[in-house]
Amino acid sequence: MENSPEIATDAASLRPAGVSAVALSRLASATGGQLLHVPQNADPDEIAISGVSIDSRSVRSGDLYAALPGARFHGADFTRSAREAGAAAVLTDPAGAQILGSDPGLPVVVTPDPRSQVGAIARAVYDSQPEDGSGLSLFAVTGTNGKTTTTYFTNSILRALGETTGLIGTIEILAGGQRIPSRLTTPEAPTVHALLSVMRESGMTAASMEVSSHAIAFHRVDGIRYDVAGFTNLTQDHLDLHGTMEAYFGVKAQLFTPERTQRAVIAVADDDDEWGIRMARHARAQLGAENVDVFAMRGGVVADREEDPDRRGADWTLRSMSRRGIGHRFELVHRDGRSLRVSTGLPGEFNVANAALAALMILASGVELETLQRVLDDDDPLTTDVPGRMQLIGTEPTAVVDFAHNPDALARALAAVDPPDGDGRVILVFGATGDRDRTKRPLMGEIAAREADVVIISDDDPHGEDPAAIREEVAAGARSLVEAGTARAVEVYEISPRAVAIRSAVQMAGPQDSVIVAGRGHETVQEIAGVDHPLDDRAELRAALDEMQEGRWERR
Ligand SMILES: CC(=O)N[C@H]1[C@@H](OP(=O)(O)OP(=O)(O)OC[C@H]2O[C@@H](n3ccc(=O)[nH]c3=O)[C@H](O)[C@@H]2O)O[C@H](CO)[C@@H](O)[C@@H]1O[C@H](C)C(=O)N[C@@H](C)C(=O)N[C@H](CCC(=O)O)C(=O)O
Numbered sequence: 268m269e270n271s272p273e274i275a276t277d278a279a280s281l282r283p284a285g286v287s288a289v290a291l292s293r294l295a296s297a298t299g300g301q302l303l304h305v306p307q308n309a310d311p312d313e314i315a316i317s318g319v320s321i322d323s324r325s326v327r328s329g330d331l332y333a334a335l336p337g338a339r340f341h342g343a344d345f346t347r348s349a350r351e352a353g354a355a356a357v358l359t360d361p362a363g364a365q366i367l368g369s370d371p372g373l374p375v376v377v378t379p380d381p382r383s384q385v386g387a388i389a390r391a392v393y394d395s396q397p398e399d400g401s402g403l404s405l406f407a408v409t410g411t412n413g414k415t416t417t418t419y420f421t422n423s424i425l426r427a428l429g430e431t432t433g434l435i436g437t438i439e440i441l442a443g444g445q446r447i448p449s450r451l452t453t454p455e456a457p458t459v460h461a462l463l464s465v466m467r468e469s470g471m472t473a474a475s476m477e478v479s480s481h482a483i484a485f486h487r488v489d490g491i492r493y494d495v496a497g498f499t500n501l502t503q504d505h506l507d508l509h510g511t512m513e514a515y516f517g518v519k520a521q522l523f524t525p526e527r528t529q530r531a532v533i534a535v536a537d538d539d540d541e542w543g544i545r546m547a548r549h550a551r552a553q554l555g556a557e558n559v560d561v562f563a564m565r566g567g568v569v570a571d572r573e574e575d576p577d578r579r580g581a582d583w584t585l586r587s588m589s590r591r592g593i594g595h596r597f598e599l600v601h602r603d604g605r606s607l608r609v610s611t612g613l614p615g616e617f618n619v620a621n622a623a624l625a626a627l628m629i630l631a632s633g634v635e636l637e638t639l640q641r642v643l644d645d646d647d648p649l650t651t652d653v654p655g656r657m658q659l660i661g662t663e664p665t666a667v668v669d670f671a672h673n674p675d676a677l678a679r680a681l682a683a684v685d686p687p688d689g690d691g692r693v694i695l696v697f698g699a700t701g702d703r704d705r706t707k708r709p710l711m712g713e714i715a716a717r718e719a720d721v722v723i724i725s726d727d728d729p730h731g732e733d734p735a736a737i738r739e740e741v742a743a744g745a746r747s748l749v750e751a752g753t754a755r756a757v758e759v760y761e762i763s764p765r766a767v768a769i770r771s772a773v774q775m776a777g778p779q780d781s782v783i784v785a786g787r788g789h790e791t792v793q794e795i796a797g798v799d800h801p802l803d804d805r806a807e808l809r810a811a812l813d814e815m816q817e818g819r820w821e822r823r
């Protein structure tokens with residue numbers, strides 16, 4: 268089937284041009300489900316499925332519409348719009364079948380857990396990873412923090428190596444010559460598979476993608492096998508979805524299994540990094556130690572060698588790290604003596620970890636060490652801009668916008684902007700998101716009070732919650748430290764709206780100070796009570812700095 272090329276504003280509308288339709292009967296039998304409501308004069312072998320959608324609003328003619336149960340709706344409620352948009356059949360669960368009733372007007376495949384079938388179906392329909400190996404080299408990055416940065420890094424190295432690359436992540440999707448803003452970190456399975464085919468059709472040879480824990484839990488990357496999957500770290504976040512850190516770990520660990528990846532690179536912070544060490548063991552046990560590279564940022568042994576099945580410890584360790592401008596240069600050394608010189612222009616030690624992970628993922632994909640070294644030396648690919656990630660907006664004061672929105676990221680971002688030799692203060696503007704993991708709010712307040720001199724608590728995306736109540740929960744954490752006398756911060760303010768908080772921070776800052784606006788990074792709208800308000804921290808911070816420079820107001 269030929270789809271006409273068009274400019275996509277939403278990733279779900281981007282479809283490959285060449286799709287060889289698959290018979291509904293074949294898809295139905297692959298699910299093991301029941302095929303119902305086939306019109307009497309129709310042959311299911313002749314009903315052609317040429318696309319897949321899990322949202323009625325993105326259904327195209329010939330699609331299988333997967334009507335899935337959700338938190339708010341059952342997709343079966345939207346079958347009529349899907350049919351009007353041209354859906355050829357429906358895939359649903361028994362509850363959906365009941366909603367559809369006895370005359371849905373479309374053939375229906377009923378299976379107990381349809382969401383878990385969508386990835387495999389989309390793979391078959393879009394031929395996203397052809398068996399003959401003609402697909403893209405595919406890189407996945409998972410972990411609590413650093414996914415976006417690391418995928419930008421792998422993408423940048425791949426381009427320096429001469430590959431034509433695609434990207435799927437939190438900020439944007441690059442596919443088929445288009446740059447599409449992202450709605451999710453990892454899109455839904457039909458979109459992911461369609462994107463991989465679009466990339467292949469347009470001549471792309473490699474792609475990097477972020478894989479969130481939501482993506483694994485909601486089967487968004489089912490049916491995909493990566494060449495190399497990388498793990499950044501696991502720290503507290505998303506407990507609203509996973510409940511416990513153990514469950515969160517278990518979901519991330521699913522990426523490091525033979526069904527989902529051939530090889531892995533696992534970053535371990537140090538010998539006390541329980542989750543990194545466990546992920547390294549898990550990956551080695553699942554994929555075979557020869558297919559896993561473990562990189563230790565500090566230490567060097569993956570903790571207790573005695574318990575390590577291979578007694579291998581870390582494969583790669585870090586040597587001779589030094590500052591290079593606001594970034595770092597360092598050397599990665601393998602147990603066998605090989606070494607790689609790496610440097611990144613992005614600030615923060617965590618970007619050393621991200622840069623190391625990206626370089627080792629490229630190496631794990633089979634690129635020769637000498638070739639990689641040449642592009643690292645000649646093209647400086649790890650100094651690429653990553654929108655809203657430690658993005659430097661101004662100097663004097665050092666003014667940075669960063670996406671840190673969980674406790675670990677906030678602590679690291681604050682450490683990264685701490686002026687050396689104690690000759691400046693750290694002024695922080697941040698908030699916490701509504702309708703998401705609440706337990707991190709007081710923790711982030713504590714970290715702010717511990718690591719910053721001036722704490723300005725403002726609003727993030729309150730979503731449906733009362734912004735003042737969210738600020739209060741964050742402030743309670745900050746104040747507990749101030750009251751106990753263990754805070755670095757001497758001033759804790761609550762200022763809303765956020766644009767005013769940013770101006771206040773700049774107003775308070777002297778030339779030696781650092782102002783960091785954390786939590787929203789590249790985002791350009793703030794959602795309050797269901798309404799999107801334009802807000803770009805980078806633009807607000809730049810405007811505040813300009814106003815100050817133009818002398819429109821005095822420093823306080
Ligand atoms: C918790 C979560 O991830 N929920 C996702 C899930 O929602 P749901 O199944 O509850 O959907 P629902 O709204 O009840 O609707 C049920 C079904 O009806 C369909 N529907 C609904 C309305 C309509 O008009 N037509 C229609 O077909 C929906 O597509 C859905 O299949 O399926 C929806 C359809 O794809 C997603 O949009 C939705 O993501 C929401 C928007 C979301 O915010 N997800 C976030 C938390 C997320 O996934 N974040 C991670 C990264 C987090 C991080 O690392 O920071 C990500 O990968 O982006």
Ligand SMILES: Nc1ncnc2c1ncn2[C@@H]1O[C@H](COP(=O)(O)OP(=O)(O)OP(=O)(O)O)[C@@H](O)[C@H]1O
Pocket residue numbers: 410411412413414415416417437452477479499500617618620621655656657669670671672675676677679680788
């Ligand atoms: N390796 C790391 N360890 C800890 N914190 C990090 C690391 N890399 C980046 N960060 C911090 O986390 C923030 C988010 O980084 P990035 O966007 O690269 O991660 P992410 O995993 O894609 O996050 P998200 O899924 O929420 O978009 C950064 O702005 C920075 O403050």
